[in-house]
Amino acid sequence: MKKRQFNMINKFKSISSAIIVFIMILVIAAMAGFAAISLNYTSSTAIDNAMAYSDNITAQVNFDIDSYISNMKNISDIVSKSSDVQGLLFNASENGATKAKEYTRLVTQFQAVLDSRADISNIAAVSDRNVGVVNSGQDDLISYKQLSRQEWFQNTMNNPDGITISNSHVQNAISGSYQWVITLSRPLIDKSTNEIHGIFFIDLNYSVISNLCNNNQIGNKGYVYIIDSSGNLIYHPQQQLIYGGLKSEHTDDVLNSGSSSMMIGTGNDMRLYTKSSSSQTGWTTVGVSYTSELTKYDEQTLLLYIGLAIGILLLAFFAADYISRGITMPIFNLLKSMKQAEKGEFKKAMVPVAGSNEVSQLSEGFNSMTARIDELVAENKKELEEKRKSELRALQSQINPHFLYNTLDSIIWMAEAGKNEEVVQMTAALSRLFRQGINVEDEEIMLSQEIDYCRSYLLIQKYRFQDKLDYEVKMESDVGNVMIVKMVLQPIIENAINHGLKEKGSKGNLTVHAFRDGDCAKIIIRDDGVGMDEDTLLHIFEHHKVNRSKNGVGIYNVQRRLHLYYGEEYGIAYESSPGEGTTACVTIPMEKADDGSGLPPDSEEKGNFPVQNKSGLPDNSPVQGGTP
């Protein structure tokens, strides 16, 4: 973990974030690319389709108008060339009966046209002498003179040889009628003089055109309009607004444009214009569609894409999260276990293993490793305990043989002197001493027992040293039940006698005092022997020093066992100065923290873990210093 390779992924706090971020970026990029391509595609096809559709519509409208016009032309050809018209209008020599017949035939003809063609509103042939036929003969034509004031009439006269098609206008040829029409007209020539003396006209009902355009709407807002060759409106669905000055139409732009379709305007007002011109009339039909309407679907599609993108993004997020957790969770567990293992809690360090991927294999490996280490630790612990027990056993047998010889010598001496009483007491004390030391299974005994042991020992020593030794043993009653490691006090007392009192010329005093001090029990062993200098005091716990001494159990050994058992804060403390005597203070806890293992926490294993082989064990042999 601490060693990191430098790459992109390591810039993230965790592998799972890295995975999520990369997957999200990938998804967003893919969605954006996809949306851009398909939107571009749909919008260009939409415009292409609209163009094609608009083309069709304008061509259709043109075709329809052309068919109306060509129809009117046919009628005009038939009527204007008929002999009835010539006769009725211009032949002054005909009699009334003939004229009446001609009139009737023309009226019948006109009536037939009007009946068959709903799109034709007026049909008339009239001479400059106000002779003529209008429709079915029931309408009153205004005078030729009045007629001649109208624009379409003048245009017709300016085009003597052909057919004139007017713009849309109000036809006021019949008095009282004001219809919007488109007029097809031609001059009538008196064949006798070859001069123009009349006019024929046929009116196309304007509503035909407006219906035609209205029925060919493009989309909701799109429309069709018609302009003549000079850009005047023939029809426009919003012509009222255009005439009222509220709207304008791009007639010139459209008319002058070389291409048949063009885009005009910007933004929401962008419009697609397609035009188609008629050869019959010279008019241009223009289809207009709003691109906003075409792209409306684009917006919807875009929104759909964005919605979809968010959905997929969410899915991708959860998927990425799931996958990355699948990878990182076992690693994270492993990491946690590793930390437990570092603390030495191998039982808790087991990693749950699922599946058989690389991480699972790693976890399995880790599990078997910790299991093995756990076994080793247990073995090690057992060995240590064994070692301690054998050490203790050795201690029992370590009672200085000199002590035994000297004691036995003293008993012999007392027996010879007939001091039966003393022999009994001393032998009893010796016997008690050994009995007390026999039990090696229990490492701890009650302090009272340990004190008893000391009493036995001191009693024997008293018999040996007679008047040279005075001792006093005191134990407060509240510490009698305190448990203490065996064979702690006797070596200290032995040390005090052998090194302190024995070398003193005069009588020596030794006191043992056990009492409670807060959470601790203290046993003070004081002698008024020769004392120690500072240097000796400093090295008293070093076992090589002990090795040199004559007595068996080193103070080092005692101290080590106390530390081992109760922790570093407990043990022996010495105070001494040369000539002043020595005070040893043994401190043990009132109640030992029971961890069940017999090993206090933070025991000597600390820092030596995990692998501790036999060569790493402390090399001080339990059997030490016992040899004389």
Place this chain on the structure above:
Amino acid sequence: MKKRSGKRWIFFVILAVSSAAVLLALSASAKNDKVYHMVFIPKIIDENNDFWVSVIEGANMGAKEGNVELEIEAGPSEEDWQSQNELIEKAIAEKPDAIIVAPCSYTESTEVLKKVKDAGICLTLVDSVVNEDIQDLSVATDNIAAGRQLGEFAAGYLTQDSKVALIEHVKGSSTAMDRETGVREGLGDKAGCIKETIYSGSSEERAYELTKELIFKYPDLDMIIGLNEPSAVGAANAIKNLNLTSKINAVGFDSSLNEIRLMEDGIFSGIVIQKPYNMGYLGVQQTWMHLRGEKVEKNLESGSELVTPENLYSEENQKLLFPFTGNKN
């Protein structure tokens, strides 16, 4: 673990923000496409009244263009402000986005129109206004200017000694008052020629009868000025029927096929036409823009034109005078 969940938070925030943005965009586009509901209450719905037919056509065009749901209702006559007020009350209850009214009365419509405002509904007045400036928008002919136009034209036919009669439509309607003011301004020093003012109640028959009486009362009458279409047509018909065409000049307001015929017959020497189609269209269209929060002119003029027999068939006037449909008289 904390760092991981922190990262996750950021992702959630990003996702939440983007979702919110999409929702906003959706609702914004929905707002743009909002279909507004408007109620239009003209003075009258009468297919023989070209003026109001045209206004309604224009309104419908405006509604179509703005995708507005437009409801049109009117009382039985132009004078009947009580019925109109009831209709306005009814419209308020419907809670539309806007109510567009051509108020019948300059004074009697005010109170009920205030209720429209109080209900938080956008109020647009067309054609006429009321005695208090309460509307959100108004679209109307500048009747004073139109009256002045007619007055100036009429003055050309008059001398200081001429006798003129005014036929107004409804006493107390803003259009009548403004037009009279305008006509008097236009006549200038000949305003004193006005000998009599009568009220037709916007009825052609009544105008006809009253004109006949008037002609008997003033045999040397030189001119009759009709301040709206029925008044002018009624007066002109009376002149025609009494064969006084050459003696009495008629001028008037508004256009109708009747008026055009009478002009062709030489009875009307001039009429001032409004632009009713524009009025109706602008009434709806401006209201729509206002509702969408766009800036519009509060009191919009829809314009007027003077038409004489000489320019009757000019291309521009043709298009203003003759409706494109429904004219097979």
